[in-house]
Amino acid sequence: MSRNQDTHRNGLEGPAPEERQRPVGRRNSQGIRIDPEVEAEHEPRRTIISAYVADEPGTLARVSGLFHRRQFNIESLTVGPTQNDGYSRITLVVEEPDPGIDQVKKQLNKVLPVVHVRELDNEPVARELVILKVDGDEPDKVQAITEMYDGETLDAGPRTITVQITGDEGKIDDAIDAYAQFGIREIARTGQAALARGEEETARVDETHT
Amino acid sequence: MSDVPQQTPQETDAADAGPEDIETGADAVVRALENARVEHLFGVQGGAIMPVYDALYHSEMNHITMAHEQGAAHAADAYGIVSGEPGICMATSGPGATNLVTGIADANMDSDPVVALTGQVPTEFVGNDAFQETDTIGVTGPITKANVFANDSETVGETVGSAFALAKRGRQGPTLVDLPKDVTKGVAEDDPGTPELPETYNPPETAEPEAVSEAAETIASADKPVILAGGGVIKAEASEELREFATEHEIPVITTMPGIGAFPEDHELSLEMAGMHGTGYANMAITMTDCMLAIGTRFDDRLTGGLETFAPDAEVVHVDIDPAEISKNVEADHPLIGDAKAVLKQLATAMPRSPAADEWREQCQQWKDEYPMDYAAPEDEPVKPQYVVEAFDDATADDAIVTTGVGQHQMWACQYWTYKEPRTWVSSHGLGAMGYGVPATIGAKIAAPEKDVVCFDGDGSFLMTCQELSVAVREDLDVTIVVLNNAAIGMVRQWQDAFFGERHMASQYPWIPEFDTLAEAFGARGFRIDTYEEVEEVVEEALAYDGPSVVDAHIDPGENVYPMVPSGGDNGQFALSEEQL
Numbered sequence: 001m002s003r004n005q006d007t008h009r010n011g012l013e014g015p016a017p018e019e020r021q022r023p024v025g026r027r028n029s030q031g032i033r034i035d036p037e038v039e040a041e042h043e044p045r046r047t048i049i050s051a052y053v054a055d056e057p058g059t060l061a062r063v064s065g066l067f068h069r070r071q072f073n074i075e076s077l078t079v080g081p082t083q084n085d086g087y088s089r090i091t092l093v094v095e096e097p098d099p100g101i102d103q104v105k106k107q108l109n110k111v112l113p114v115v116h117v118r119e120l121d122n123e124p125v126a127r128e129l130v131i132l133k134v135d136g137d138e139p140d141k142v143q144a145i146t147e148m149y150d151g152e153t154l155d156a157g158p159r160t161i162t163v164q165i166t167g168d169e170g171k172i173d174d175a176i177d178a179y180a181q182f183g184i185r186e187i188a189r190t191g192q193a194a195l196a197r198g199e200e201e202t203a204r205v206d207e208t209h210t
Numbered sequence: 211m212s213d214v215p216q217q218t219p220q221e222t223d224a225a226d227a228g229p230e231d232i233e234t235g236a237d238a239v240v241r242a243l244e245n246a247r248v249e250h251l252f253g254v255q256g257g258a259i260m261p262v263y264d265a266l267y268h269s270e271m272n273h274i275t276m277a278h279e280q281g282a283a284h285a286a287d288a289y290g291i292v293s294g295e296p297g298i299c300m301a302t303s304g305p306g307a308t309n310l311v312t313g314i315a316d317a318n319m320d321s322d323p324v325v326a327l328t329g330q331v332p333t334e335f336v337g338n339d340a341f342q343e344t345d346t347i348g349v350t351g352p353i354t355k356a357n358v359f360a361n362d363s364e365t366v367g368e369t370v371g372s373a374f375a376l377a378k379r380g381r382q383g384p385t386l387v388d389l390p391k392d393v394t395k396g397v398a399e400d401d402p403g404t405p406e407l408p409e410t411y412n413p414p415e416t417a418e419p420e421a422v423s424e425a426a427e428t429i430a431s432a433d434k435p436v437i438l439a440g441g442g443v444i445k446a447e448a449s450e451e452l453r454e455f456a457t458e459h460e461i462p463v464i465t466t467m468p469g470i471g472a473f474p475e476d477h478e479l480s481l482e483m484a485g486m487h488g489t490g491y492a493n494m495a496i497t498m499t500d501c502m503l504a505i506g507t508r509f510d511d512r513l514t515g516g517l518e519t520f521a522p523d524a525e526v527v528h529v530d531i532d533p534a535e536i537s538k539n540v541e542a543d544h545p546l547i548g549d550a551k552a553v554l555k556q557l558a559t560a561m562p563r564s565p566a567a568d569e570w571r572e573q574c575q576q577w578k579d580e581y582p583m584d585y586a587a588p589e590d591e592p593v594k595p596q597y598v599v600e601a602f603d604d605a606t607a608d609d610a611i612v613t614t615g616v617g618q619h620q621m622w623a624c625q626y627w628t629y630k631e632p633r634t635w636v637s638s639h640g641l642g643a644m645g646y647g648v649p650a651t652i653g654a655k656i657a658a659p660e661k662d663v664v665c666f667d668g669d670g671s672f673l674m675t676c677q678e679l680s681v682a683v684r685e686d687l688d689v690t691i692v693v694l695n696n697a698a699i700g701m702v703r704q705w706q707d708a709f710f711g712e713r714h715m716a717s718q719y720p721w722i723p724e725f726d727t728l729a730e731a732f733g734a735r736g737f738r739i740d741t742y743e744e745v746e747e748v749v750e751e752a753l754a755y756d757g758p759s760v761v762d763a764h765i766d767p768g769e770n771v772y773p774m775v776p777s778g779g780d781n782g783q784f785a786l787s788e789e790q791l
Contacts, residue, residue, distance in 0.1 A: 009585065023521075031540040102537065
């Protein structure tokens with residue numbers, strides 16, 4: 001009992017907090033070392049992330065649960081089958097600072113059925129579909145707007161007209177604004193689906209995953 | 211153990227004839243575990259898991275029936291920590307599975323290798339709110355590394371094997387297989403073979419050589435280097451490599467709480483643990499360092515305190531097998547993704563020279579002298595908990611295993627015990643699950659029957675799972691459980707003292723059982739400590755007793771844990787007393 005034989009015990013002592021050495025540097029709240037003169041917090045940015053996944057029960061639940069659990073700010077999520085049986089593509093639009101986008105990718109990669117994850121930069125081909133139902137009081141004007149946005153009328157009755165518009169997010173936002181004058185009854189938007197442009201592969205997939 | 215018959219000549223013949231034929235999914239599950247060389251299982255019987263238990267009837271594996279499924283999960287977790295092999299826990303559907311949840315979440319937070327096997331209602335009833343049905347896959351999704359609903363009798367064995375491999379390989383963690391009763395009862399004939407990882411899972415091994423060279427140069431050029439060793443060092447069996455690297459280059463070593471034991475605490479380069487209740491010297495060094503080699507740590511907030519003030523001068527070299535840990539909390543200047551053992555070897559080879567850090571080591575020594583771990587122990591006051599911890603440390607072997615519950619006692623057990631070997635510190639770190647102590651003690655002793663196992667528990671923590679004492683008695687485990695009894699949820703009371711105007715809302719026990727008597731009722735030996743004079747004799751007798759013993763140590767109820775960094779605070783500003791908070 002080496003320590004216990006000490007009859008002389010002083011308790012914890014030592015210089016008080018204000019008397020101690022202090023470091024020079026500082027980190028920000030994201031744990032990144034910063035120049036104390038410059039407050040460098042990362043600004044959130046919007047980006048598209050594409051995940052190529054094996055179709056297993058619960059994969060989508062795992063992915064969406066991951067976003068909820070880790071408090072990632074998700075704008076839209078679309079999912080659908082690919083040309084390869086048993087594999088789907090999930091397209092996510094997220095708005096996060098760079099470290100958050102990095103984490104999104106890394107955490108997605110940890111979900112076992114996820115085969116490949118990448119951020120689609122370099123202007124990917126991205127499209128969204130919206131179905132809108134407006135009041136049918138002014139069918140001619142509605143038709144004119146629909147033509148302007150290369151849309152299609154899906155259903156027209158005495159009281160309502162339902163149209164579809166496809167396009168990038170900005171075009172869809174503009175179209176919705178234009179239809180607002182007629183009185184929008186309901187909107188269903190799909191969220192974005194996207195692929196990398198040109199020859200570039202959206203997902204790195206080897207022959208075991210096709 | 212009543213369900214495992216004693217070995218008779220007839221049984222030996224059966225063993226000689228080779229394993230039983232596989233006829234059902236349950237047989238395949240059991241064979242998969244046998245193929246994985248599983249020796250012990252912790253669980254509780256129940257309706258939906260009965261086919262699997264029935265298939266265990268002739269197995270040589272040792273099933274330990276726990277009092278509660280939470281106990282099974284914690285015991286499996288501790289078994290995994292001590293043995294390095296995944297611990298297996300089993301439960302039935304519904305309440306059985308949900309009772310495992312705390313233990314699974316605990317294993318997940320600490321990356322402990324655990325395989326949970328849960329019964330499930332027959333697939334035709336799934337989704338109908340059948341008797342004892344719970345969406346176990348849904349419930350455990352966020353707290354497992356992987357979980358699978360088994361839907362095929364023929365492949366269920368391979369599924370279990372794969373869960374075992376996944377729990378062990380890469381970043382370790384808990385996995386779960388949900389086993390519907392019709393699947394385990396259904397026809398299966400093939401031997402599932404040895405555990406195999408899914409094709410898609412390829413954990414990294416060695417780090418990029420170029421990144422290793424750059425990191426080595428950074429470490430060699432540092433003036434104030436430290437190594438921060440996390441639980442990943444122990445999980446990767448890299449303690450030996452860590453010791454060699456640190457002593458070769460004379461770099462002081464700090465550990466995280468799960469990293470305790472990765473480096474001997476009596477070594478002159480050891481600064482012990484940093485963080486909320488870390489040593490003053492470790493917290494000074496971690497704050498002032500200019501280069502941190504962090505290995506196998508996820509930079510938990512109890513370690514870092516506020517990120518703004520965490521090692522703000524340091525270039526960080528971060529070694530981790532999980533890429534998602536890189537720059538999750540603390541930005542890594544040099545990420546080295548790979549197995550800690552392999553990367554430490556790479557680093558050792560790549561080091562161009564040792565850092566010139568004589569002055570820094572002197573500084574660290576000065577902090578050790580300035581802030582020694584100590585406590586006042588006037589003889590006229592009740593026994594100090596730290597004294598009891600030291601007394602047990604002195605009376606046990608160097609490789610004795612310490613298990614704990616969660617609370618003040620846990621902190622005293624890590625501050626005042628000198629850990630020298632990996633896999634000797636078994637505790638609930640990330641989840642901080644009170645009640646971990648007693649079942650973990652069972653799992654630890656089953657994993658290392660030849661070692662001394664001492665559990666430090668709190669009265670609050672002990673009361674949460676003391677029913678598992680019945681298992682320790684039934685299994686005749688030679689363990690010592692020391693309840694550092696201050697008749698309170700002490701850590702909460704400490705925070706109420708410090709931050710809630712001493713309003714002790716729901717933290718004090720106005721009445722508490724006599725734990726020595728309670729132990730006797732369970733069939734264990736009970737001891738009691740009230741004064742310093744009794745300590746030595748009780749320690750000796752409790753350790754000498756060949757079976758489970760419980761020491762009810764009535765400690766100073768006013769004693770609090772220091773040093774302390776308030777939550778989100780600055781590690782370098784640790785308080786030595788309440789006045790400094």
